Amino acid sequence: MPEGHTLHRLAKLHHRRFAGSPVEVSSPQGRFASSASLVDGRVLRRAEAHGKHLFHVYGPDATVHVHLGLYGTFDEHVLPATAPVGQVRMRIVGKSHWADLRGPTACEVLTDVEVAAVHARLGPDPLRRDADPDRVFTRISRSRTPIAVLLLDQKVLSGVGNVYRAEVLFRHGVHPLAAGTAIGRELWDLMWADLVFLMRDGVKVGRIDTVRPEHLPEATGRAPRQDRHGGEVYVYRRTGMPCLVCGTPVAMSDLAGRNLYWCPTCQPV
Template identity: 75%
Template sequence: MNFRVPEGHTLHRLAGLHHRWYAGSPVRVSSPQGRFAADASVVDGAVLESAEAHGKHLFHVYGPDRVVHVHLGLYGTFTDGDTPVAEPVGQVRMRLVGADRWTDLRGPTRCELLTDGQVDALRARLGPDPLRADADQERVWARISRSRAPVAVLLMDQSVVAGVGNVYRAELLFRHGVHPSVAGRDLDRSTWDAMWPDLVALMRLGVHRGRIDTVRDEHLPEATGRAPRQDRHGGEVYVYRRAGMPCLICGTPVLTEVLAARNNHWCPTCQPG
């Protein structure tokens, strides 16, 4: 089965839901599986102050030096429901129970209690997040514009820009006609100035819809008469996981290659080398 790490819009969507459901009230925190039990006991019954995301990382803030950090990785998932709480099913790493909602976390790469200093150190290793108000476009450009690495690799480097994954990377490059192998230092500044706000808009749309949609209105199925995309991830995209299929704009077969250990997709006509 083809798994991928959830991209930044997913974590921001989860942060928004968890903040709305639990912030401002005491939360029961437990670890039915047992692996998070010691840390869960520290915050069990405490008031959740906020839930926020940075890139692919989720933070539940319970107060000074009491921050639960979650990184879903390839297999992590959250499930939730209305109270009363159901019996745990499977390996539930962390369970949250509020006044009228419950949430279970299974299979994350990381679920741990951090101090404020540890959170600061973690975030210092991450690049700006397009979905955060404190994102610094110039900091991203400074890293990209002096690098010999392909721009497709740089966009996936979480220390350059946090939250972008395989889908947003491929789709952003397609939408701006940039070949994946173009070196960061050879990317035109005007192109980057168009790419950044487009990335912000696409990821915000992802938060709102809970899926990744990157196809412009004039290329949607209802506008062109083509069949809608059939994919378990949902959303309408130009090139991601469309290898061998015709480009939605020019009809050229979409290509794919392994780039930095990840499958990349592009159109050789719309994104000339």
């Protein structure tokens, strides 16, 4: 599932390409047709993201809400538009570009009240200006749930997925099974600032890079990472490989149905 930086990157792209002018919105597949007609021909005011949710705001009581889920994708193209291929849930056509949405978990037109309800059930997003890290710390510091579970709970913190979770815990030497109550305020402030830094970089470059300069291939002479996710990381999907800092084999286990990666030496119990 795409992590939060991907949705914010999409929101910036769609705002730049489509906002400020009338757009054509359709549903070649048909499943979104009646809702598409509510916004077809209207001016897209802005595109924004909150966690893993994308919002195309057209005006009062008309916002297209998209959650990509595991399989959703947007294809982006320069005009002229071509005939739809496959199951296109939503097509948006602007002055210079067009985009096709396929396979989302959610694609719906919401009223302002419904949009507010989506935002209300989501935790603060490190990539949003209105994010409140104090609110996250309050939830974390009162819970004995493992910090690795809390970081993926979108009601606690929005936009962080398995990669950012594994990497921020490594970068701060926190064992993933440590209880939320074990995370002090000073440590949380450092982790939050790091998430903001890493995720903003993800928006900028379009991939997740978490390795500090002194541990990069060009500094250490090791081979670059070969993985379909791209980017240089410390522990994510590096099971059994030597830790880039201490050389200990990276560990992996299952926690709440998600793979957990950590270094037993750098992240002691």
